Amino acid sequence: MDYRSNVTYITFGGHVEVHKYGYLYFVIMFTVFILVISSNVTIVGIIMIHKNLHEPMYIFIAALLINSILFSTVIYPKLLIDFLSEKQIISYPASCLFQWFLYYWLAVSDFFLLSVMAYDRYVSICNPLQYPTIMQEKKVNIFLISAWILPACQTSGAMLLSAKKEICTFHLKGILCNSTVQTLHCVRSTILNIYGLFLLVTFLFLPVLFILFTYSRILVVSYRCRGVRGRAAQTCLPHLLVLINFSCLTTYDILLPRMELDSPKIVRLIMTLQVLIYHPLFNPIIYGLKMRRIYDHLKKLFCRMHKVGGSSPGCPMFHVEVSLSKTPNP
Structure with missing residues (x-):
């Protein structure tokens, strides 16, 4: 604790040889950060610009990718600073709990x-015939707002409970809160x-x-109706x-630190x-x-980029369906 400023600082102890390989860590993670931001922004931009993607499925995909952008902008800058810093510290509770809140909210x-x-x-x-009635624009907006507001309210409760707790240890076995x-x-x-x-x-x-229940129902319908198998595979796979990948990572993040296993720092x-x-x-x-x-x-975007750069003047133009249908037909 810094008694002069009355601010408590927490030290991150999860870095490995950061003073020796700090610049290498920085270059690698900065490259990943640029790739994450550029790839997510590109897909979100494509969905926003093209009207034939203004359907609930693609709107929800855009919202998911926006979360990835917010998550990366919350975590990566602090991580990159720590790689180049002599001490890897963060103020508590202001910065640390705020990072914790944004991490789990998203x-x-x-x-x-x-x-x-x-x-x-x-x-x-x-239920394809009922789809236009059920997934109306108003309901889609309600889903989107709920997806951000409800988690924020629930997670803020845990953050406030943690903020009231007295801390006796100022060393975290990790690289983030x-x-x-x-x-x-x-x-x-x-x-x-x-x-x-x-x-x-x-x-x-x-x-x-x-999610598993809904996809099991989709699997049953796909098995009975051959006409929807290809469509189900293209959109559900x-x-x-994404669900399997995210569930495994989240389970590790929540359960293993609580078990306090004495695993090597590099692991x-x-x-x-x-x-x-x-x-x-x-x-x-x-996606x-x-x-x-x-x-x-x-493909059309990269084709245009190649044409502007003059590296591929013979790049063929790809046909893209532009008709706006109420029922998604990817």
Whole structure:
């Protein structure tokens, strides 16, 4: 604690040989940061610009990618500064708990959006005639607002409970403020543990069960109707890949630090970096390559870039469907 300024500082102890390899870490993570921002912004921009992508499924994808942009801008700048700093510290509770709040707010929001996307696919494939009535613009807006406001309200409760707890330890076994913040408390709070379990059930287990249920129904319908198999595979497979990737990373982030396993520091660092890299970078790649309409617009974009640069004057123009349909037909 700095008594002169009356500010408490927490030291990050999860870095490995940061004084020796700090510049290497910085170059690698800065490159990843640029890739994450550019790829997500590109897909979001394509969805916003092209009218044939102004459908619920693509709007929810854009919202998910916006979360990735916000997540990266919250975590990466502080991480890059720490790589070049002599001491890896953060103020508590202001900066640390604020980082913790944004970290889990966006994670919970992602699960909410993935659930809504699963519901959208379920209605589109299992009840196509009712799709325009059910997924109206007003309901889509309600889903989007709820995906950001409800997680913020729930997560802020846990943040306020943590802020009131006295801390006796000023050393975190990590490189950012995540669930390991509870190890700083002098006494473990029963209320905070119960509240954390409530959040885990309501915003992780229940959404995952709902998503699995909806996709099982889609699988049954696809098996019975050959005409929808290709469409179901094209639209549902990317969502399932993102869900599996995000669920595994979130489970590690929540459970393993609480188990306080005495794992090597390098292992903890690698696993934490996977949480920071895979999900924000994985999403735009999956949706950009696996969603047919987005992929077609990406090809046209790169074609135009090559033409402007003069490197590929014979680049063919790709046909992109521009008709706006009420029922998604990727």
